[in-house]
Amino acid sequence: MLDIQVCEQGFDPWHELATFQQHPDFAAGKSGANAVFVGTMRDFNEGDTVQAMTLEHYPAMTTRQLQTLVQETVTRFRLDHVLLRHRVGAIRPGDPIVLVAVWSAHRAAGFDACRQIMETLKHNAPFWKRETLSDGSLRWVERNTAG
Amino acid sequence: MLDIQVCEQGFDPWHELATFQQHPDFAAGKSGANAVFVGTMRDFNEGDTVQAMTLEHYPAMTTRQLQTLVQETVTRFRLDHVLLRHRVGAIRPGDPIVLVAVWSAHRAAGFDACRQIMETLKHNAPFWKRETLSDGSLRWVERNTAG
Amino acid sequence: MSIRVLFFASLREQLGRPQAEVAWQPEMTASQVWCLATGQTRLPGNVLVACNQEYCRGESLIDDAAEVAFFPPVTGG
Amino acid sequence: MSIRVLFFASLREQLGRPQAEVAWQPEMTASQVWCLATGQTRLPGNVLVACNQEYCRGESLIDDAAEVAFFPPVTGG
Numbered sequence: 532m533l534d535i536q537v538c539e540q541g542f543d544p545w546h547e548l549a550t551f552q553q554h555p556d557f558a559a560g561k562s563g564a565n566a567v568f569v570g571t572m573r574d575f576n577e578g579d580t581v582q583a584m585t586l587e588h589y590p591a592m593t594t595r596q597l598q599t600l601v602q603e604t605v606t607r608f609r610l611d612h613v614l615l616r617h618r619v620g621a622i623r624p625g626d627p628i629v630l631v632a633v634w635s636a637h638r639a640a641g642f643d644a645c646r647q648i649m650e651t652l653k654h655n656a657p658f659w660k661r662e663t664l665s666d667g668s669l670r671w672v673e674r675n676t677a678g
Numbered sequence: 679m680l681d682i683q684v685c686e687q688g689f690d691p692w693h694e695l696a697t698f699q700q701h702p703d704f705a706a707g708k709s710g711a712n713a714v715f716v717g718t719m720r721d722f723n724e725g726d727t728v729q730a731m732t733l734e735h736y737p738a739m740t741t742r743q744l745q746t747l748v749q750e751t752v753t754r755f756r757l758d759h760v761l762l763r764h765r766v767g768a769i770r771p772g773d774p775i776v777l778v779a780v781w782s783a784h785r786a787a788g789f790d791a792c793r794q795i796m797e798t799l800k801h802n803a804p805f806w807k808r809e810t811l812s813d814g815s816l817r818w819v820e821r822n823t824a825g
Numbered sequence: 826m827s828i829r830v831l832f833f834a835s836l837r838e839q840l841g842r843p844q845a846e847v848a849w850q851p852e853m854t855a856s857q858v859w860c861l862a863t864g865q866t867r868l869p870g871n872v873l874v875a876c877n878q879e880y881c882r883g884e885s886l887i888d889d890a891a892e893v894a895f896f897p898p899v900t901g902g
Numbered sequence: 903m904s905i906r907v908l909f910f911a912s913l914r915e916q917l918g919r920p921q922a923e924v925a926w927q928p929e930m931t932a933s934q935v936w937c938l939a940t941g942q943t944r945l946p947g948n949v950l951v952a953c954n955q956e957y958c959r960g961e962s963l964i965d966d967a968a969e970v971a972f973f974p975p976v977t978g979g
Contacts, residue, residue: 545692559772560721566792567714570785570902574707586901589833589894592878617901625706629902637823638717638979642793645713649785649902655880657894658901659834671835672900676784717979733978736910736971739955764978776979796979802957804971805978806911818912819977 532556533605535597535615537588542616544569544630551614551632562611562634566641568649574624576672580665586619586628589657593617600651608644610635615648617658650678679703680752682744682762684735689763691716691777698761698779709758709781713788715796721771723819727812733766733775736804740764747798755791757782762795764805797825826889828853830862833896836872849889856883858893873898903966905930907939910973913949926966933960935970950975 534551548567551557572584601613616630631648635641653675660672681698695714698704719731748760763777778795782788800822807819830845837843840863847861855876859868868874868883875894876887887893907922914920922939932953936945945951945960952971953964964970 543696545696549690549692559718563718563720565716565718567716568785568789569712569714571706571710571712573710573783587834588901589831589875589878589896591892592875592894595878636720638715638796639823639825642715642789642796646789649789653899653902655899656901657833657875657896657899659897660900661834671897674898675900675902676786678786734911735978736908736952736955736973738969739952739971742955800976800979802976803978804910804952804973804976806974807977808911818974821975822977822979 532612533601533615534613535594535601536617537590537593537597538616538618539620541622541626542618542630544616544627547614547616547630548632551612557612562636564635564638564641565632566635566638566645567630567632568645569627570629570649572622572624572626572628576662579662581624581662582665583624583663584622585661585663586622587659587661588619592657596656597652600648600655604633604644604648604651608633608635608640608647610640610644613648617652617656619658646678653678679759680745680748680762681760682741682748683764684737684740684744685763685765686767688769688773689765689777691763691774694761694763694777695779698759704759709783711782711785711788712779713782713785713792714777714779715792716774717776717796719769719771719773719775723809726809728771728809729812730771730810731769732808732810733769734806734808735766739804743803744799747795747802751780751791751795751798755780755782755787755794757787757791760795764799764803766805793825800825828858828887828890829892830858831892831894833894835897836895849887849891853887854883855881855885855887855893858887859883859895862895868895871897905935905964905967906969907935908969908971910971912974913972926964926968930964931960932958932962932964932970935964936960936972939972945972948975949973 612634614632761779845862924938
């Protein structure tokens with residue numbers, strides 16, 4: 532089961548996970564391992580205090596890129612399920628930006644797959660962050676932190 | 679903030695995580711990365727259907743081992759917070775067995791630390807699983823799956 | 826016949842517009858689309874290119890009626 | 903003075919009891935505690951040992967009043 536969504540509004544990762552696992556196609560006894568990553572907005576970056584952020588994206592391409600990268604990871608690591616959420620729009624420090632959750636029979640595949648989805652997403656998915664610093668000035672984030 | 683508990687009763691990982699993050703010492707904008715692993719009971723092992731499981735442990739040693747391994751990982755990876763839960767007692771397929779959640783500034787440290795805690799726990803923490811197979815017979819799990 | 830051109834993020838702001846349209850020509854490359862759309866002589870090395878929502882390179886040939894997007898390094902996740 | 907000995911999991915079942923007590927002697931090792939507690943001549947290679955809730959080896963010296971535990975490979979997580 533794959534569930535991929537770009538969210539215009541805030542999301543609660545734990546609520547998303549609980550809801551996903553209530554789906555009739557989610558067989559709880561099949562997957563022994565569930566690896567999850569949640570990326571949230573920090574209130575600092577490159578030595579500066581950040582008070583807000585806007586996430587822009589290229590909607591048609593985002594959807595295709597996320598589908599492709601998830602599908603490739605599912606095949607490679609024989610995953611049972613993947614849940615993926617990514618915020619766009621105006622966000623505040625502490626708000627979740629990305630949620631990646633994978634379910635697999637064993638933990639090694641789960642850890643590897645969750646990390647691979649995050650790295651591929653960071654390198655390929657067409658999202659861009661613009662920060663509002665404490666003095667109100669705007670700054671585009673030029674590169675991601677190394678993974 | 680470190681929160682480590684061995685649970686005699688079932689726990690809901692998403693509820694534990696939501697509750698942990700509501701603590702006043704949890705500063706949401708500090709940690710950009712939250713890596714989580716949930717291990718649940720599978721309904722199969724070594725080719726057999728498993729209908730139930732009992733988790734035994736050595737309480738005094740479990741507490742010390744978990745504290746030590748978490749503290750070492752916090753120091754090594756400069757983690758902001760760790761939440762750890764491990765079930766003991768009688769469990770059913772689909773029930774959570776272990777929850778490891780770590781918060782860090784960046785994702786590389788979070789992924790590495792979460793995995794290290796799981797591997798060290800699997801190798802060192804004094805828990806033992808006994809399975810009830812579909813014919814009602816009991817079998818001690820002799821070794822963990824490679825991580 | 827024409828190519829729909831999209832600009833994103835800091836590139837959109839630098840160029841002062843989110844999109845453009847250029848006339849299609851046979852054997853047209855993504856770099857040539859950039860030059861016609863922006864009036865610049867060459868595609869900068871740090872600009873990423875996608876044709877019909879898939880990454881491509883400056884030398885990639887562009888079909889008629891394609892959607893070609895130019896943008897800076899991505900920073901999601 | 904005595905040593906408190908604990909057995910866990912399959913080892914507890916094989917030996918038919920969860921604990922034992924043995925008299926402490928100077929220079930006593932964990933292996934010797936095993937032999938006195940079980941009546942066996944040597945500590946099996948696949949049995950893990952902890953003294954006062956920390957892993958130790960068969961050769962490790964055991965202090966008086968220690969708690970010594972023997973158990974099979976752990977299978978938590």
